[in-house]
Amino acid sequence: MPNASPRQPVPGTTMFDGEQARKGYALNKMCYSFNDAVNRRAFVENEDAYCAKYGLNPQQREAIRNRNVLQLIEAGGNAYYLAKFAGIFGLDMQDIGAQQTGMTKDEFKAKLQAAAR
Amino acid sequence: MAKIVGTITTSHVPAIGGAIAKGLQQDPYWKPFFDGFPPVREWLAKVKPDVVVLVYNDHGLNFFLDKMPTFAIGAAPEYHNADEGWGIPTVKPFRGDPELSWHLIEKLVAEEFDIVSCQEMVVDHAFTLPMALCWPDQNWPVRTVPVVVNTVQAPLPSAARCYKLGKALGRAIESWPRDERVVVMGTGGLSHQLDGERAGFINKEFDQKFMDSMISDPAWATKYSTVELVELSGTQGVELLNWVVARGTLPEKVRKQQVNYHIPISNTATGLMVLEPAA
Numbered sequence: 001m002p003n004a005s006p007r008q009p010v011p012g013t014t015m016f017d018g019e020q021a022r023k024g025y026a027l028n029k030m031c032y033s034f035n036d037a038v039n040r041r042a043f044v045e046n047e048d049a050y051c052a053k054y055g056l057n058p059q060q061r062e063a064i065r066n067r068n069v070l071q072l073i074e075a076g077g078n079a080y081y082l083a084k085f086a087g088i089f090g091l092d093m094q095d096i097g098a099q100q101t102g103m104t105k106d107e108f109k110a111k112l113q114a115a116a117r
Numbered sequence: 118m119a120k121i122v123g124t125i126t127t128s129h130v131p132a133i134g135g136a137i138a139k140g141l142q143q144d145p146y147w148k149p150f151f152d153g154f155p156p157v158r159e160w161l162a163k164v165k166p167d168v169v170v171l172v173y174n175d176h177g178l179n180f181f182l183d184k185m186p187t188f189a190i191g192a193a194p195e196y197h198n199a200d201e202g203w204g205i206p207t208v209k210p211f212r213g214d215p216e217l218s219w220h221l222i223e224k225l226v227a228e229e230f231d232i233v234s235c236q237e238m239v240v241d242h243a244f245t246l247p248m249a250l251c252w253p254d255q256n257w258p259v260r261t262v263p264v265v266v267n268t269v270q271a272p273l274p275s276a277a278r279c280y281k282l283g284k285a286l287g288r289a290i291e292s293w294p295r296d297e298r299v300v301v302m303g304t305g306g307l308s309h310q311l312d313g314e315r316a317g318f319i320n321k322e323f324d325q326k327f328m329d330s331m332i333s334d335p336a337w338a339t340k341y342s343t344v345e346l347v348e349l350s351g352t353q354g355v356e357l358l359n360w361v362v363a364r365g366t367l368p369e370k371v372r373k374q375q376v377n378y379h380i381p382i383s384n385t386a387t388g389l390m391v392l393e394p395a396a
Contacts, residue, residue: 021270
């Protein structure tokens with residue numbers, strides 16, 4: 001896990017604070033638009049145009065292109081908004097968790113089950 | 118005068134909406150979670166609330182990051198649910214109670230809680246799913262007042278502040294001159310983290326201490342800072358702040374009517390408690 005810093009003291013965790021909120025504003029705004037089915041369709045039909053409309057910076061555009069959650073967080077994405085992006089592809093929270101932790105989905109689910117013990 | 122007959126605090130994991138839609142209540146994965154609720158419904162049938170004041174956090178349906186109030190209260194005659202992007206079915210609208218909402222807003226602002234009032238508000242899964250778990254036929258027999266706490270964008274209100282808000286909210290409800298029975302709900306948590314390399318974090322030991330504290334030591338969580346709560350309960354585990362607000366509306370001494378805890382539902386350790394004032 002990445003090391004903690006004074007501003008982000010919990011390892012492997014990006015607290016969504018003012019700095020992240022400013023950095024991720026355009027990205028989160030685009031993801032917020034995915035509450036509407038018509039916008040989800042518009043994204044799928046022309047991803048480049050849709051990202052351009054929301055003014056994503058190159059880092060954000062690349063993270064969206066890669067469907068990479070850790071990169072999206074690094075680019076300022078907030079988990080609740082990124083979930084709306086993931087929803088377009090029918091991904092659930094275990095898919096997202098597995099991707100971020102480098103596990104298979106079954107391994108990630110087993111990790112969750114193990115927390116019950 | 119109005120009386121708070123008890124609190125219901127529960128997790129609000131979105132996947133619950135999918136399980137309800139698919140009728141999976143008896144499925145082995147879901148059963149330990151859903152089995153917590155029949156006693157809650159029996160309790161509700163007994164206490165017959167007129168109103169539910171529901172404390173929760175919005176997840177980017179009503180509020181975007183352009184305007185993020187720390188505390189907001191709905192003051193609408195009706196609250197609609199809407200598409201949140203990932204496909205759980207929407208539910209029927211909820212009746213509001215604008216007179217009670219404004220009473221609460223006035224009393225809380227008089228007590229120096231600077232509340233954002235919302236005459237239009239859509240309510241997300243954190244509001245609709247706990248209601249659907251309590252009333253599975255979704256014919257809502259109560260009027261509702263949404264109370265929204267920012268657990269999304271730091272700085273969050275501290276647990277100490279949330280507990281004080283709960284106490285003030287309790288006083289505000291019980292100064293409402295109508296003879297009505299009120300249930301306060303608090304939704305979210307318990308420990309879970311959706312994002313980062315630490316995704317999948319769950320802390321059973323902390324959750325159980327927190328649930329015990331809800332019964333016998335209600336100020337316990339107030340000793341923790343937001344960062345400490347993230348460390349102990351995960352980035353979304355901090356939704357327990359909504360439980361802290363709800364608990365604050367009850368007196369020091371309470372009786373437990375129902376407790377359930379189950380790991381995991383989706384990525385979450387789920388908790389459920391029903392508490393009544395002991396006096």
